[in-house]
Amino acid sequence: MKLKINVSKIMNYIFGDSLLKNSVYLMATNCVASSLGFFFWIIAARFYTPKDIGITSAIFSAISLVSMIGSIGLNRALIYYLPRERSADSIINSCFTMNIISSIIFSLIFLSGLRIWSPELVFTLNNLENILIFIIVTIAISNSTLIGSVFTAGRRSSFQMIKETTYHFIKMFPLIFFMNLGAIGILLSMGIGLFLSIIIGYILLFKVWKYTPRLRLDPIIKNMARFSAANYVADVFYNLPRLILPIIILNMLSAKYVGYFYIAMMVSGLLYGVFLSVSNSLLVESSDKNQLWSNINKSIKFNLIILIPGLFLFIMFGKFILNIFNPDYAVNATTTMIIFSFASIPLSIVNIFITVRNAQNRVLSMIKMNFIVTAITIFLSIPLVKMMNIEGAALAYLIANIIGASIVINRIKNPVEFTIKIFKDIKKDFIHI
16 A cells, blocks of 8 residues: 555656656656567567678668758757747748658758768669668658657657557558568568558647648748757767767677667667657757756656666666577677666766756857767777677777766866765655655
8 A cells, every 4th residue: 555655756756846757757668669679679689680680780870860861959959949939830840841841851961972981871872763762761760850859848758658659550561462572671671660650650749839840941940940950960960979980890800790780779779768758848848947957857857766776677688688689699798788888877977967968058169078989989989899799899989988977077166076966866756756
C-alpha cells in the first residue's frame, strides 16, 4: 500500500510540473522508439548478413549527417521561437519549406562527392533508384525531426511519442519482403515507416497549433536566421562524432565491424535520450526567464536521478541485450557499448551547459564547446581504432566528453559545494515524495 502511495506522489510531482512532464514524455518516446528499434534490428540481424547491417548503418549515418546539415539549425529554432511568437503557421511553414530545399541540396552534394568521403558506399549507391531512395529518406528524416520539435515547443511531447511509435512499429513489417535487396531493403523498410508516421504527424500538428501545411517562405525566417545558423553549426559539431565514426570504421576496418559498432551505439543511445529529453524540455521552459535558474537546477537533478541508475543497469545487463540481437554482437560489441554508456555522464554535463547557453542566446560558447569535443574525438579515433578496433572509437568519444565536462565544471564557482548541494537536494526530493 505504501508503494502505491509513493508511486502516486511521484506521478503527481512529475506531471504537475511542465518541464518534468515534457521530459518524461520525451524519455518515454526514446524508450519506446529504442525498444521497437531493438526488435527491428533483431529481425534485420536474423534475416540479413552483418555486411548488410554494416552498409545500412553507414548509409543511415550518412543520411542522418546530411539531414542534420540540411536542417540548418531550424529544429532548435522552432523549440526556441514557437513559445515566444504568435505567428505559428508562418514559422512552421517557413522552416519546413527551407528544410526541404536544403535537404535536397546537401543530399546532392554528398552523393556527388561519394568517391571522396565514402568510397565503400559507391557500389550500393550506384543507380538512380537507390539515389532517389537516399534523397527521399533524407527529406523524410529531416521533416520528421522538425515535426518532433514543433510538438516539443507546443508542450505536447505525447504526440511525438505517437508519431515515433508508428514509425518504429511499421518499419519492422517490410523487412522480410525486401530481403533480396540487401542493405537497400532495410533502408526501404525505414522509409515506409517514416512516410506513414509523417502523415500522422501532420494530422496531430493541427491539434497543437491549428496548423495548415503550405510551401512558403515568410520574412519571419530572417528573424530566426542568426539563432538558427548558430545552432546549425553547433548541432553539426555535436552530432558529427557519432555520425562520422561509423564511416571511419567502414574505411579502416570493414562493414561487419560497422554493424557491431552501430548496434552498440544504438543500445547505449537509450541513456543519451535521458539528458536530450531534459535539455529540450529546458529550452522550451526557458521562455519564462524568471524561472530559468530554478529550471536548470531541476533539470540537473532529474537528469542524475534517471541517468546514474540507468548506467548501472546497462553495465549489468548490456551483454544480455546484445545477445538477443545475435551472439556475435554480444562477443564483439559489449565493451564498446559499456564505454558509450559511461560517456553518457560527461556528455550530459556538456549537454545541459549547451542548453543553458542556448537559452541565454550565448551561442558562440556553445559552438566552441561542441567543436572541442568533436575535434578531440576525430583526432583520437584514428590511432585508437588502429590500436583497439571499434572499442578505440568509443574510447575516443568518452575521452573527448570527459575533457568537455571538465571545462564546464571548471567554469562553475565552487564546483565541490555545488555538487554536494545538488545531491542533498535530490535526497530532499526523495523524502518529499
